[in-house]
Amino acid sequence: MDELALEESASAEARWKSLKHKANWIRLSSMTMNHHAGLGHTGGDLSSADILAVLFLGELLKIDPAQPGWPQRDRFILSKGHGAAAYYSALAARGFFPTAQLKTYMDPLSMLNGHPDRNKVSGVEANTGPLGHGLPVAVGAALAARMRKESWRVFVLTGDGELQEGSNWEAAMTAQHYRLDNLTVIVDRNRIQQGDFTENTIRMEPLAERFRAFGFAVEEIDGHSIPELLDRFTHLPIEVGKPSCVIARTIKGKGVSFAENQPAWHHGVPSKEQLAAAAVELGMDAAW
Numbered sequence: 001m002d003e004l005a006l007e008e009s010a011s012a013e014a015r016w017k018s019l020k021h022k023a024n025w026i027r028l029s030s031m032t033m034n035h036h037a038g039l040g041h042t043g044g045d046l047s048s049a050d051i052l053a054v055l056f057l058g059e060l061l062k063i064d065p066a067q068p069g070w071p072q073r074d075r076f077i078l079s080k081g082h083g084a085a086a087y088y089s090a091l092a093a094r095g096f097f098p099t100a101q102l103k104t105y106m107d108p109l110s111m112l113n114g115h116p117d118r119n120k121v122s123g124v125e126a127n128t129g130p131l132g133h134g135l136p137v138a139v140g141a142a143l144a145a146r147m148r149k150e151s152w153r154v155f156v157l158t159g160d161g162e163l164q165e166g167s168n169w170e171a172a173m174t175a176q177h178y179r180l181d182n183l184t185v186i187v188d189r190n191r192i193q194q195g196d197f198t199e200n201t202i203r204m205e206p207l208a209e210r211f212r213a214f215g216f217a218v219e220e221i222d223g224h225s226i227p228e229l230l231d232r233f234t235h236l237p238i239e240v241g242k243p244s245c246v247i248a249r250t251i252k253g254k255g256v257s258f259a260e261n262q263p264a265w266h267h268g269v270p271s272k273e274q275l276a277a278a279a280v281e282l283g284m285d286a287a288w
């Protein structure tokens, strides 16, 4: 390797390391929020942290916290609205509001409700929480860009259990009909929903084939690999003329050993001792 190539690979590795650290910060921040609130959805916060870190803190979304309503911005919709703590942490880290507000999560008068509200929180594009609504809204937003001949893109992050809602498949049919290649659906494929594993509840496989049959270009990646996430989101659409679907293979509870792959941690809330143990595993004293 020549010197320039060596320098480039060192800087790529430094970027990956920094984004992994930011993802772990999102993890610890959301666990701290859930601990203070006494409520929350820890498992899904932890599974989506790398995806959110790459999109929001890897500068992949064209957004500007100083002008949250900038018409040309990319739109990101958290369809799995119960993952709000991780989402708010990413928005705060990106500068949409002060990190100090995170500790008000779910307080009676806080803007940071248990599910995101676009009328209250800067950077939130759609009110979500009832599962199965984000993709339909995202399809409408992508179609709006197309009709206006605008180049902004739409990203929507769904849960995997969430895809059992039929509204997703109506929206998917519409997306392929209009050839919305400005739309990217990211599936947090952690294989657990509320109460049990997805495959014990309503089988989701073959998920990639299903999206392909609905006219999407599909790629499965490791949803905890910063380089894979960066590479995929830098090269969109997957195929010109088709909506993209990125199935991100994740682990529910990722990064915190006692929460990993445990259905009970879907809405498990960490105790003070568990929060301290998580901080050690995530490599920091405290998020804030």
Ligand SMILES: Cc1ncc(C[n+]2csc(CCOP(=O)(O)OP(=O)(O)O)c2C)c(N)n1
Binding pocket: 041, 043, 044, 045, 047, 080, 082, 129, 130, 131, 132, 158, 159, 160, 161, 162, 163, 188, 190, 192, 193, 194, 252, 266
């Ligand atoms: C329409 C609707 N039904 C039920 C719920 C309750 N609920 C909240 S989260 C959840 C499970 C979601 O699982 P999944 O989509 O796999 O999310 P993740 O694993 O990423 O947390 C359920 C059933 C809801 N929010 N909306």
Ligand SMILES: [Mg+2]
Binding pocket: 159, 160, 161, 188, 189, 190, 191, 192, 193
């Ligand atoms: Mg799931």
